[in-house]
Amino acid sequence: MDKATVFGVISGVLVFGSVIPYSLRIYQGKIFPNLTSWSLWTLISLAILLTYKSSGAEGNVWPAIFGFIGPIIITSLAVWRRGEWTKPDRLEIACIIIGLTSLALWSYAYGDKELSAYALVLAIIGDLCAAIPTIKFLWKNPDRDRPFAWGCFALGYGLSILAITENTFSNYILPIYMACGASTVTSILAYYRLKNKIPLREWI
Numbered sequence: 168m169d170k171a172t173v174f175g176v177i178s179g180v181l182v183f184g185s186v187i188p189y190s191l192r193i194y195q196g197k198i199f200p201n202l203t204s205w206s207l208w209t210l211i212s213l214a215i216l217l218t219y220k221s222s223g224a225e226g227n228v229w230p231a232i233f234g235f236i237g238p239i240i241i242t243s244l245a246v247w248r249r250g251e252w253t254k255p256d257r258l259e260i261a262c263i264i265i266g267l268t269s270l271a272l273w274s275y276a277y278g279d280k281e282l283s284a285y286a287l288v289l290a291i292i293g294d295l296c297a298a299i300p301t302i303k304f305l306w307k308n309p310d311r312d313r314p315f316a317w318g319c320f321a322l323g324y325g326l327s328i329l330a331i332t333e334n335t336f337s338n339y340i341l342p343i344y345m346a347c348g349a350s351t352v353t354s355i356l357a358y359y360r361l362k363n364k365i366p367l368r369e370w371i
Contacts, residue, residue, distance in 0.1 A: 171226045175330035181323030186237040187371050188222035189316035193244045199308035199311050200245045201304070203253045207262045207297045209238040214269040215341065216292035221273060221368065222337035227330040230323050231341065258296045265293035291344050298348055305352060306336025309359035315371040321349035 192198040247270045255263070269289040276282030305312055324345035331338045345364040360370055 169226075171332050172332045173330075174326055175226030175229045178227070178323045178325075178330060179233050181319050182230040182328065183233035183237065184317035185323065186233075186240055188313075189237075190240055190244055192313060192371075193241065196248070197339040198313060200241055201244065201253060201301070202218060202245050203255055203259060204297055204301050205238055205245055207255075207259055207266070208234075208294070208364040209242050210266045211262060211290055211294045211297060212238050214266050214273065215294065218269060218273045218283050218287035218290050219337070219341055221277055221280065222287050223280050223335055224338060224341075225330075225332060226254065227327045227332075227342065228340060229330075230327045230345070231288075234320075234324075234345070243315065256300060258299055262293045262296035265289055265296060269293060280337070281323055284335075287337050287341065289339065294344075295348075302352060302355070305355050307333050312352075312356055313370055314353045314356035316348050317353040321353055323344045324349065335362035 190199060200281060214233075216228075216231045216235045220228050224231065269286045272286040272289065273283060275285060324342045327342045328339065328346075331342075357370070359365075
């Protein structure tokens with residue numbers, strides 16, 4: 168197994184590993200995921216996985232694979248725990264439209280790396296539309312989530328950069344975006360806990 172593949176697998180394991188404590192805390196009723204947001208992320212994660220693979224990702228595709236499996240698990244748990252549905256706002260409606268458009272473009276451009284890269288960028292924009300309301304919510308309610316899982320997710324995508332074997336825009340844009348986005352959420356949640364001297368066991 169070459170170095171790029173090793174980093175790809177490790178990064179995928181970290182992304183998937185972030186789902187385990189997050190799922191446990193949902194089960195325990197200590198994290199309260201919004202069903203609307205996570206349902207949207209399931210759609211967008213599918214678009215990201217398909218377009219990232221088609222645009223040339225190889226060993227670095229593992230985080231995207233587990234990044235799709237994670238929202239499915241979390242959304243299913245949230246449904247089981249009767250999580251809160253909220254009416255989609257304009258950004259979330261845009262997320263749905265952009266996600267479906269990305270999937271449509273991918274189905275048309277399948278096998279064409281250049282067009283698939285455009286579909287990937289669309290999917291990332293759709294993800295951003297879903298992420299902004301989540302970041303705003305956690306900025307106001309940092310006690311409703313925990314930083315450990317988000318930090319693992321950020322680290323996983325960050326490491327996947329070392330698994331890239333072809334230096335293209337599409338190979339780099341996803342891990343950089345995901346690492347920065349998850350790091351932002353991690354920082355918000357960690358700052359709240361540091362400020363209020365919350366024990367480390369409540370960071371996980």
